[in-house]
Amino acid sequence: MATSLKNLSDYRQEKFKDMADKTFGIAVADWHSDITDVLCAGAIETLLKHGARKENIFVNTVPGSFELSLGAQFLAQQEEIDAVICIGVVIKGDTKHDDYINHAVANGLTTVSLKYNKPVSFGLVTTNNLEQALDRAGGKHGNKGVEAAAAAIHMLSF
DSSP states (O other): OOTTTSOTTOOOOTTOOOOTTOOEEEEEESTTHHHHHHHHHHHHHHHHHTTOOGGGEEEEEESSGGGHHHHHHHHHTSTTOOEEEEEEEEEOOSSSHHHHHHHHHHHHHHHHHHHHTSOEEEEEEEESSHHHHHHTEEETTEEHHHHHHHHHHHHHTO
């Protein structure tokens, strides 16, 4: 969905169940940590807002967005983890690296979700430049971390 049409931090929550008994794993890319830290904080804040207990939220870092798929798998294979939230940033550069990374992460996270039958949310900011990334990390377009956490909560409320 285009963020110009909807703020990433706005979501419907009327069907959300209380998350007090759920456990969340968050895989966060270290690359662009100035942005991913804000996204992760948004995700955690959203989980807590919907009843998740702080001691049931496990944050693990991976080097970059490409490694999110394996990080998600490490978390999803743990029986006590109910949902995984993945946070990363890929900014288009002078080469097509962003296309390869974005597709690999999207496919990898889908595979992990289906393999472990658990929600694995896509909190990957994919932009053309740094300004757009900042706009999606608490800026004028909201926080993609909030959206990713809300997606996980929604799926656990299914």
